[in-house]
Amino acid sequence: xxxxxxxxxxxxxxxxxxxxxxxxxxxxxxxxxxxxxxxxxxxxxxxxxxxxxxxxxxxxxxxxxxxxxxxxxxxxxxxxxxxxxxxxxxxxxxxxxxxxxxxxxxxxxxxxxxxxxxxxxxxxxxxxxxxxxxxxxxxxxxxxxxxxxxxxxxxxxxxxxxxxxxxxxxxxxxxxxxxxxxxxxxxxxxxxxxxxxxxxxxxxxxxxxxxxxxxxxxxxxxxxxxxxxxxxxxxxxxxxxxxxxxxxxxxxxxxxxxxxxxxxxxxxxxxxxxxxxxxxxxxxxxxxxxxxxxxxxxxxxxxxxxxxxxxxxxxxxxxxxxxxxxxxxxxxxxxxxx
Amino acid sequence: xxxxxxxxxxxxxxxxxxxxxxxxxxxxxxxxxxxxxxxxxxxxxxxxxxxxxxxxxxxxxxxxxxxxxxxxxxxxxxxxxxxxxxxxxxxxxxxxxxxxxxxxxxxxxxxxxxxxxxxxxxxxxxxxxxxxxxxxxxxxxxxxxxxxxxxxxxxxxxxxxxxxxxxxxxxxxxxxxxxxxxxxxxxxxxxxxxxxxxxxxxxxxxxxxxxxxxxxxxxxxxxxxxxxxxxx
Numbered sequence: 001x002x003x004x005x006x007x008x009x010x011x012x013x014x015x016x017x018x019x020x021x022x023x024x025x026x027x028x029x030x031x032x033x034x035x036x037x038x039x040x041x042x043x044x045x046x047x048x049x050x051x052x053x054x055x056x057x058x059x060x061x062x063x064x065x066x067x068x069x070x071x072x073x074x075x076x077x078x079x080x081x082x083x084x085x086x087x088x089x090x091x092x093x094x095x096x097x098x099x100x101x102x103x104x105x106x107x108x109x110x111x112x113x114x115x116x117x118x119x120x121x122x123x124x125x126x127x128x129x130x131x132x133x134x135x136x137x138x139x140x141x142x143x144x145x146x147x148x149x150x151x152x153x154x155x156x157x158x159x160x161x162x163x164x165x166x167x168x169x170x171x172x173x174x175x176x177x178x179x180x181x182x183x184x185x186x187x188x189x190x191x192x193x194x195x196x197x198x199x200x201x202x203x204x205x206x207x208x209x210x211x212x213x214x215x216x217x218x219x220x221x222x223x224x225x226x227x228x229x230x231x232x233x234x235x236x237x238x239x240x241x242x243x244x245x246x247x248x249x250x251x252x253x254x255x256x257x258x259x260x261x262x263x264x265x266x267x268x269x270x271x272x273x274x275x276x277x278x279x280x281x282x283x284x285x286x287x288x289x290x291x292x293x294x295x296x297x298x299x300x301x302x303x304x305x306x307x308x309x310x311x312x313x314x315x316x317x318x319x320x321x322x323x324x325x326x327x328x329x330x331x332x333x334x335x336x337x338x
Numbered sequence: 339x340x341x342x343x344x345x346x347x348x349x350x351x352x353x354x355x356x357x358x359x360x361x362x363x364x365x366x367x368x369x370x371x372x373x374x375x376x377x378x379x380x381x382x383x384x385x386x387x388x389x390x391x392x393x394x395x396x397x398x399x400x401x402x403x404x405x406x407x408x409x410x411x412x413x414x415x416x417x418x419x420x421x422x423x424x425x426x427x428x429x430x431x432x433x434x435x436x437x438x439x440x441x442x443x444x445x446x447x448x449x450x451x452x453x454x455x456x457x458x459x460x461x462x463x464x465x466x467x468x469x470x471x472x473x474x475x476x477x478x479x480x481x482x483x484x485x486x487x488x489x490x491x492x493x494x495x496x497x498x499x500x501x502x503x504x505x506x507x508x509x510x511x512x513x514x515x516x517x518x519x520x521x522x523x524x525x526x527x528x529x530x531x532x533x534x535x536x537x538x539x540x541x542x543x544x545x546x547x548x549x550x551x552x553x554x555x556x557x558x559x560x561x562x563x564x565x566x567x568x569x570x
Contacts, residue, residue: 056463072493128510167482168478171479174484175456189486228481235482240482
């Protein structure tokens with residue numbers, strides 16, 4: 001939409017053509033009610049100076065921002081179809097400047113990759129390199145290709161097309177909303193067409209993942225740790241646009257982690273997990289080992305390791321059962337097969 | 339010398355973000371000076387000094403800090419030139435959500451945080467709406483969905499800005515920010531003749547001048563009354 005064409009439209013027609021522009025007027029405190037037949041210039045020309053001053057409206061900035069907003073929203077809808085299939089990482093350097101010892105790492109959608117290494121080894125930097133689609137311009141000098149190509153600057157820094165969504169232990173809900181209102185708000189801001197369907201899907205999935213179910217009317221700030229995590233994961237899997245999900249340790253309590261990972265994979269996400277939990281790490285296809293700021297090696301999960309997984313899961317289950325028995329006020333018994 | 343003006347609501351994380359960003363500048367051998375503006379008190383200058391860089395602070399006291407900022411910015415620029423820094427950063431808090439210390443053609447950065455509530459972007463006036471770069475902080479403690487919704491709200495009030503997420507504690511995103519906010523080709527020698535991006539609010543009444551007594555007979559100057567009538 002060119003500026004010229006925009007200025008020809010009446011405000012009512014503008015709202016019909018681009019429904020989201022109505023919120024733009026509201027957010028910029030521009031009163032339009034009763035003047036829908038005006039063009040934007042007529043609206044401002046007939047507006048009281050005092051209103052303009054009181055609402056801190058900058059008419060020129062408002063109009064040029066509106067043009068930009070419409071463009072942004074259009075590109076937002078257009079890019080909906082683009083799917084990121086692969087991420088390719090080319091080596092950079094360690095903290096001390098020596099070269100990393102690998103040719104390239106390719107990650108495809110539906111894959112789960114664990115990232116392991118001591119605290120401060122450079123896990124966050126690797127994730128940031130991926131998030132920013134580094135082009136030899138970050139401290140590690142790594143190069144990250146998305147779908148086999150270097151991203152254009154506007155793609156790298158676009159706020160609405162962020163590559164990476166993050167989930168971590170420390171994250172909490174802070175809004176004063178019920179589960180339903182919260183999902184509605186997120187779906188609205190994403191401007192999805194089948195909103196109702198999405199909300200129900202997320203709610204059902206979250207309840208599947210959570211140990212204890214919760215109702216739609218529960219305030220999100222009152223959810224238990226497990227319930228919050230379940231809702232965050234289901235919501236991120238289904239509603240977040242970011243193709244890559246980064247998980248920073250998810251705790252065991254009150255959430256089915258295997259199902260959670262399956263859900264993310266089924267939504268075609270690439271899952272990167274920073275974890276030292278053997279069960280989670282073995283659920284991954286491979287793990288990237290980081291040390292001294294560099295990628296030391298990439299280990300594929302072997303058959304042998306996978307066979308340990310079921311044993312670990314049994315151990316984990318035993319611990320969980322014990323925990324539940326404690327909670328219910330029962331005595332603990334030592335079982336031989338443990 | 340490049341000049342960068344940073345502002346944002348109190349406690350949004352401006353200083354933490356700046357410290358992490360400056361560390362990245364220093365690693366690349368870019369020298370930095372900081373002038374911190376505040377109202378009654380600040381010890382942020384101590385944190386900046388720990389980086390070993392030249393720091394000054396200005397307390398506006400009984401004046402509006404943003405008005406105080408504009409009336410001192412020229413001298414601040416002269417100080418930066420004297421210190422011979424590559425980048426001069428000013429930091430000020432927008433206390434009334436209406437002011438904005440941004441200057442035309444000078445890089446303007448607004449810092450706001452995810453915890454401030456989704457209606458906050460709408461409440462903050464020109465300080466957010468006319469910024470070139472918006473830095474969103476505290477993303478590490480809220481959910482992905484809340485981050486996304488908040489980002490959309492910011493984008494809808496300022497679609498022109500580059501929006502970045504920076505973690506003031508871990509420094510995640512600070513390197514990227516440091517590559518954005520500094521333009522090596524930009525040289526500011528004086529602000530003479532430059533203009534503010536948006537006029538500061540008009541307010542001049544008896545209370546600005548120290549009046550403490552309540553009552554109509556003590557109200558002089560620019561006075562406006564709240565509408566408490568029942569008619570809608």
